[in-house]
Amino acid sequence: MLLSKINRSILLMLLVAGIHACKTPVLNQKTESNGTPAAFAGSSDSANSGALSWKDYFNDPFLAALIDTALKNNQELNIVLQEIEISKNEIQARKGEYLPFVNAGGGAAVEKVGRYTSKGANDATTEIKPGKEMPDPLPDFKIGAVATWEVDIWHKLRNARKAAVSRYLASIEGRNFMVTQLVAEIANSYYELLALDKQLEILKNNIELQNNVLRIVRLEKESAHVTELAVRRFEAQVLHTQAMLYGIQQQITETENRINFLLGRFPQSIVRTTSDFETMSVQAIHAGLPSQLLSNRPDIKKAENELAAAKIDVQVAKAKFYPSLGITAALGYQAFSPRFLFSTPESILFGLAADMAGPLVNKNAIKAEYYNSNAKQTQAVFNYERSIRTAYMEVMNQLSMIQNLEQTFDKKGKEVEMLNQSVTISNNLFKSARADYMEVLLTQREALDARFELIETKKKQMNAMVNIYQALGGGWR
Structure with a gap:
């Protein structure tokens, strides 16, 4: 008898609550759009390099060893892993609330x-x-x-747990996105180090060449074929190149230290390949389809999970209008x-x-929370759409970069070849007194600058190969 009275009372309260529930504010909610173009410009290949593991994409064993060490020891990545644990524990906390x-x-x-x-x-x-x-x-x-x-009549507590699950999944994607950034940063720094090694080698060879020419100029001065001015100009050129040498050595030290920091260890020498940097081949790129970015890019999936959590938060906030x-x-x-x-x-x-x-009078605080939840959900929609457009733009930029750098490297290589021949010709003409020392100086300087620009172009090519891999969502697998 007592239990049936309690049941009738509960049913009556639920009926009153249902009537009261109809008085929640009406929201103007925004829905997301995840549409993408059908293909990247000039590409209709469905094969996607972003789906490759970084171990398959980077075939340099020294670079692979550096990345592997960083994924174990990088402090910032380990901090993010603890944030994932916090999000996981939040799920348990929310689950306990409705038990x-x-x-x-x-x-x-x-x-x-x-x-x-x-x-x-x-x-x-x-x-x-x-x-x-x-x-x-x-x-x-x-x-x-x-x-x-x-x-949990209105699923307020269960929805709070669902929101916590979505945020947990978002934290995992955030970790994956950080992995892609870490892999790309180490690879770019590694190729920068190889480029500096090559520039250092070029400078040392150039200094040796300039010293040989300087000896000739001094002999020419002793035989009164040139003046002291020529000797001083060549000496100044040698000193200028030697000063550049120390600048390159400093950049090598800083780059090695940056890599060591990413690897979570104190400064030490970075073991790297001795292959000729200029002849390094660029990895073949398959951009795939723009729609594949939605599943490959961790930042897009992170934004998607955050949007799902924000939508559920609106339902949780709405349930607070109802009696408990x-x-x-x-x-x-x-x-x-x-x-x-x-x-x-x-x-x-x-x-x-x-x-x-349940709330009856003065529901301003609940209304404010409800409106704020909807505003945050709208923000999450814009953030999700922006992440898709950003990903598409990054891929397009890198595809264009790869194509243009390929042409640039080809032209720069021919320019270096011509200038190297010009250096030999100018030296021979100078020895036979058919060219003055200024022609020799200018030719040497132009040849050195062209070699440096060629190495810089190759470095940009290797960086573009890394960046397109990251833009396609590669590196976290």
Whole structure:
């Protein structure tokens, strides 16, 4: 009989809550668009280099060893891994909120009430045994369990857990995105180091060449074929090139230290390939289809999961307009003497209660939270759409970069070849007094600059190969 009355009361409260629920504010919600162009300009190949593992994409064993070390020891990446653990624990916390809470405990107390009070007078007339009154003062001993449970009628608590799951997935994608950045940064720094090695080698060879010419100029000065001015100009050129040498060495040190920092270790020499940097081949690139970016790019998937969480947050905020139903139950033993504590059924206590409460007047705080949740969801939509457009733009830029750098490297290579021949010709003409020293100086300087520009172009080619891999979403697998 009692339970049926409780059931009728609960049904009545739910009916009132349902009527009340119709009074939530109306929102203007924005929906996302994840459409992409059908293909990248000039490409219709469905094969995608971004789907390759970095171990398959980078075939340099020294570079692979550096990346492998960084993925284990990089401090920033390890910090992100702990953030993933925090997000995972948040799921457990949210799950626990919609399950019953059960607390067990016990206690002891003593109470003395006035004899001339209703309770005191009643205790004075109560006999435990014939001729023996209620103890005064009155001890109190109890032991039992209390359960509380908020019935998740509107799925507020379950939706909060779903939002936590989406944020956990977003944190994993955030970690994957950081891995792609870390792999790309190490690869770019590695190729920069190889380029500096090559420039250092060119400078040393150039200094040797300039010293040979300087010896000739000094001999020509002794035979009065040139003046002291020519000797001084050639000496200055040698000193200028030597100064460049120390600048390159400093850049090598800084680049090695940057790589070591990414690897989570103190500065040390970086083991690297001795292959000729100028003849390094560029990895063949398959851009695939723009739609594949949605599944390959971790930053897009991160934004997608954050959007899913933001949508659920709106539902959680909406549920706060509705009344909540709580159930409390207690079961245990209570007596004034430990001897009677577990007497059954005399010392058994139990209780069952249900309550429902919801906002009625002054719902401004709840409305503000509801509107804010919707605004954050709109932000998440824009962020998701922006991440798709950013990814598409990055791929297009790198595809264009690769194509243009290929042509640039070809032209620069021919320019270097011509200038190297010019250096030989100018030296021979100078020895036969058919060219002055300024022609030799200018030709040497132009040849050195052209060699440096060729190495810089090759470095940009290798960087573009790395950057297109990252833009396609490669590196985290």
